[in-house]
Amino acid sequence: MTTTxxxxxxxxxxxxxxxxxxxxILFSCDVTVGTGEVVVMTGxxxxxxxxxxxLIGGLRSIQxxxxxxxxxxxxxxxxxGLIEARRQVGFIFQxxxxxxxxxxxxxxxxxxxxxxxxxxxxxxxxxxxxxxxGLGERITYxxxxxxxxxxxxxxxxxxxxxxxxxxxxxxxxxxxxGETGRKVVGLFQxxxxxxxxxxxxxxxxxVLDASxxxxxxxDGRIASDVRPRRALQLAEFLxxxxxxxxxxxxxxxxxxxxxxxxxxxAGATVVREGEAGDAFxxxxxxxxxxxxxxxxxxxxxxxxxxxxxALLKGEPRNATVTSRESTLLYVLDKAHFDRALERxxxxxxxxxxxxFQRQ
Amino acid sequence: xxxxxxVPLAWRNVTYNPRKFLLSVGGVTFAVLxxxxxxxxxxxxxxxxxxxxxxxxxxxxLVSASKANMFVAEPFPRERLWSAAADPSVESVSPxxxxxxxxxKHPGRRALRFLRLVAFDPDDRAFADPEVDGRxxxxxxxxxxxxxxxxxxxxxxxxxxxETELGSRRVRVAGTFDSGVDLPSRGTAITSDRTFLRLVQxxxxxxxxxxxxxxxxxxxxxxxxxxxxxxxxxALPGDVTVLTFHDFLARExxxxxxxxxxxxxxxxxxxxxxVVAGFICYQILYADVLDNLGQYATLKAMGYxxxxxxxxxxxxxxxxxxxxxLAGATGSGLLYRGLSMxxxxxxxxxxxxxxxxxxxxxxxxxxxxxxxxxxxxxxDPADAF
Numbered sequence: 001m002t003t004t005x006x007x008x009x010x011x012x013x014x015x016x017x018x019x020x021x022x023x024x025i026l027f028s029c030d031v032t033v034g035t036g037e038v039v040v041m042t043g044x045x046x047x048x049x050x051x052x053x054x055l056i057g058g059l060r061s062i063q064x065x066x067x068x069x070x071x072x073x074x075x076x077x078x079x080x081g082l083i084e085a086r087r088q089v090g091f092i093f094q095x096x097x098x099x100x101x102x103x104x105x106x107x108x109x110x111x112x113x114x115x116x117x118x119x120x121x122x123x124x125x126x127x128x129x130x131x132x133x134g135l136g137e138r139i140t141y142x143x144x145x146x147x148x149x150x151x152x153x154x155x156x157x158x159x160x161x162x163x164x165x166x167x168x169x170x171x172x173x174x175x176x177x178g179e180t181g182r183k184v185v186g187l188f189q190x191x192x193x194x195x196x197x198x199x200x201x202x203x204x205x206x207v208l209d210a211s212x213x214x215x216x217x218x219d220g221r222i223a224s225d226v227r228p229r230r231a232l233q234l235a236e237f238l239x240x241x242x243x244x245x246x247x248x249x250x251x252x253x254x255x256x257x258x259x260x261x262x263x264x265x266a267g268a269t270v271v272r273e274g275e276a277g278d279a280f281x282x283x284x285x286x287x288x289x290x291x292x293x294x295x296x297x298x299x300x301x302x303x304x305x306x307x308x309x310a311l312l313k314g315e316p317r318n319a320t321v322t323s324r325e326s327t328l329l330y331v332l333d334k335a336h337f338d339r340a341l342e343r344x345x346x347x348x349x350x351x352x353x354x355x356f357q358r359q
Numbered sequence: 360x361x362x363x364x365x366v367p368l369a370w371r372n373v374t375y376n377p378r379k380f381l382l383s384v385g386g387v388t389f390a391v392l393x394x395x396x397x398x399x400x401x402x403x404x405x406x407x408x409x410x411x412x413x414x415x416x417x418x419x420x421l422v423s424a425s426k427a428n429m430f431v432a433e434p435f436p437r438e439r440l441w442s443a444a445a446d447p448s449v450e451s452v453s454p455x456x457x458x459x460x461x462x463x464k465h466p467g468r469r470a471l472r473f474l475r476l477v478a479f480d481p482d483d484r485a486f487a488d489p490e491v492d493g494r495x496x497x498x499x500x501x502x503x504x505x506x507x508x509x510x511x512x513x514x515x516x517x518x519x520x521x522e523t524e525l526g527s528r529r530v531r532v533a534g535t536f537d538s539g540v541d542l543p544s545r546g547t548a549i550t551s552d553r554t555f556l557r558l559v560q561x562x563x564x565x566x567x568x569x570x571x572x573x574x575x576x577x578x579x580x581x582x583x584x585x586x587x588x589x590x591x592x593x594a595l596p597g598d599v600t601v602l603t604f605h606d607f608l609a610r611e612x613x614x615x616x617x618x619x620x621x622x623x624x625x626x627x628x629x630x631x632x633x634v635v636a637g638f639i640c641y642q643i644l645y646a647d648v649l650d651n652l653g654q655y656a657t658l659k660a661m662g663y664x665x666x667x668x669x670x671x672x673x674x675x676x677x678x679x680x681x682x683x684x685l686a687g688a689t690g691s692g693l694l695y696r697g698l699s700m701x702x703x704x705x706x707x708x709x710x711x712x713x714x715x716x717x718x719x720x721x722x723x724x725x726x727x728x729x730x731x732x733x734x735x736x737x738x739d740p741a742d743a744f
Contacts, residue, residue, distance in 0.1 A: 050744050059660055059741040080664075086740075087662035093743050097657040099368065100650070101375035106366045114662050119364025142375070170744060 006035040006166065006197035007056055011065035014051055025051045027220045028065065033213070038188060038198045040208055043217035049201055052217070053168045056199065058085040070165055087114055090164035092172045096155040098143040104130055105139045108158045115162055129157035132187055134180055149175045156184055160191060167191065167198045173207055185210050231256050234330060237282050237303050243312070243341060255340045259330035264323045271321040277310025280337045286327030291320045299324070311337050369674035372647055373682075379643075386639035387683025387720070388690065394632030394716045395691035395708075401625035402712060403704040407541030409612045410705060411477070412573075414538070415455065416487035418584055419443075419591065420607040421574030424600045428614045431543075432459055434570035439599045443574065443591050448582035453483035454571040456555050463548070464524040465515040472514055474546040476504075476525070478555030485575055490536040491549060497533035498551045504530045509539040509703045510546030526558040540703035542615070574599075629719065637723030640679050644672060644731035652738050660740035669732045676728035680721045687720075688713055 014026040026048045033039055041049040054060045055067055055074070061082065062075040070088060077085060090111075098107045108126035117125070130139050133153040143151050152175045159167060167188070173181045185206050188198050192212075200207055208214065208228070216224045234256035238244050244252065259282065264270060270281065270288065287301040297319070300306055310317050311334055332340070374380045421443060423435040437454060444452045460473040479485040481495040494505055504525060506517045517523065517532040524530070525548065538547050550558075556568055578587055584603050591601040602610065616622040648655075655668050688708070695706040 054741040091660045097653040101371035
């Protein structure tokens with residue numbers, strides 16, 4: 001999971017034109033993306049997703065709000081600073097924009113020429129990237145001698161060769177067949193694992209499957225921001241909670257969206273014996289110790305849960321829960337918990353049974 | 360930012376399409392040829408003026424004060440030259456006589472042609488050109504002439520020993536020299552003052568050459584030319600002008616430039632050539648830049664500065680200019696040789712003239728680059744997304 005945000009937008013608004021024809025494109029967008037996340041941007045054309053990406057890439061100046069990219073506030077950058085900031089970003093345009101006069105290798109090297117590398121390093125890196133996108137045999141070909149898909153892969157190699165810390169891509173797999181498409185998606189995942197944050201505008205199912213987040217935009221606003229894999233994982237965890245076992249998948253995913261992330265350090269007390277219960281906890285990562293009257297009775301780990309008894313019975317906490325290590329908790333507030341329970345008919349009885357078994 | 364090992368984008372853009380490359384360089388080459396032709400003609404005319412005069416040997420020169428141009432006769436009294444000889448810094452003086460439009464008969468045919476006849480005393484060392492200086496003994500014989508090898512073909516290309524008629528006399532060619540055609544005359548013969556006298560004053564009882572066209576003054580070794588000019592100017596009446604040999608040649612060379620619109624006409628021609636070069640260059644660059652607008656926007660998105668993109672276009676322009684110049688200069692070299700051989704005009708490709716054409720070509724191309732680069736400089740990388 002993520003620690004430092006790679007991109008943090010808050011209250012970003014943007015306008016095109018001026019005076020009478022001034023048109024607002026973005027409306028106070030907030031989104032924070034962690035290092036190494038693969039974010040898919042969806043939404044109809046004109047929804048503002050491209051505009052948001054051009055702001056992140058330093059291609060436009062910030063008008064309203066704050067945008068921190070790799071720790072730098074983009075609003076404060078001079079035009080020269082913006083140009084400098086772009087060098088950390090790899091752009092993959094839908095039009096491949098390759099120079100017809102340059103070979104595949106030279107096109108890729110154009111991106112490397114801004115780097116402090118020896119000519120030999122540049123050539124080797126270019127060849128390495130072309131091999132990675134499956135064009136090892138076409139290194140000396142000019143774009144005119146390449147197919148559309150091959151040109152797209154050259155453009156991808158060009159964007160990724162300088163090892164950017166952020167990649168912004170517009171339909172990067174549109175012209176690719178099954179195998180090369182998978183190869184490119186694999187490349188994105190590998191880059192993400194190495195700490196590169198990737199934004200993709202795409203409708204390609206293969207890319208959606210590989211993404212960490214899907215940000216959907218509508219009319220200049222962020223309409224939804226979901227983490228499909230996390231949502232799936234949480235729904236799975238929740239389905240194992242007896243109280244929720246009768247919930248439909250749709251209801252489960254709804255509940256999972258109500259969960260709030262909370263990270264606690266080692267030794268932190270999450271729940272104290274005797275206090276009033278106000279939340280239900282699901283362990284996303286790490287482990288906790290359960291202590292009753294200063295006697296440790298159990299250890300709970302990833303996928304397990306605690307805190308439901310106090311909510312169900314309306315009694316104070318019957319145990320103290322302390323984290324054993326740095327632990328990620330998903331927290332469901334009492335109000336949301338109760339609402340979920342209402343949808344699951346006979347659960348009260350079942351839960352009480354479970355509680356009985358546990359004791 | 361060193362360019363070592365970086366992708367030679369400008370060069371690739373210029374050369375990658377062989378057909379386009381040849382056409383573009385060919386276009387600029389044509390414009391360069393145009394400029395060289397104009398420059399060559401002008402200089403051929405100007406240089407032609409002093410080819411013969413440059414063969415004279417002198418430190419100072421006396422000419423008539425009312426003389427504007429060497430080849431329009433305007434002689435001065437010979438006494439002036441003798442007065443100059445009295446100056447202590449002067450070692451010797453040699454009068455040179457010139458007659459225009461002397462009829463010459465083609466040795467093989469009967470056709471009459473008119474040439475310029477230059478005469479000197481064969482006892483004087485009036486010529487520095489060894490071909491003339493070495494033939495002084497031969498010229499001492501009556502009715503001998505030296506003939507210009509480069510004179511127009513219609514004089515009949517006389518060689519040693521050929522006899523023909525010059526003016527009213529039968530003369531023998533005693534040697535040749537290498538001068539060439541100039542605007543006023545298409546051929547020159549050199550003879551002794553005695554033969555000259557018989558030609559221009561036939562039948563005179565006591566012929567004497569009283570009027571001199573060019574007075575050559577040789578100074579004593581170590582004498583200061585500037586001081587001598589001043590002294591002679593002060594000593595001689597106002598009907599003669601005293602010049603150093605260098606100034607004399609410069610004045611003659613500049614005559615047409617100063618006194619006729621010829622300079623302006625050719626300068627305009629050269630300028631037109633430069634405009635054509637710039638226009639061709641602009642057309643090529645503009646088409647290329649339009650093809651690559653998206654690519655330049657992408658370069659900006661990658662973090663290339665705007666000036667770096669302008670530099671690519673400028674480099675392309677300079678490559679075109681340079682290649683066009685090289686091809687054009689080579690072509691002009693051949694053209695000049697051909698023209699020199701067929702017309703007798705001496706047209707030289709000197710470093711200074713080539714440099715001037717190069718500078719003009721590159722300037723025209725640079726201006727074209729500035730105009731053509733407007734679009735890519737303004738290309739917005741945000742629009743590429």
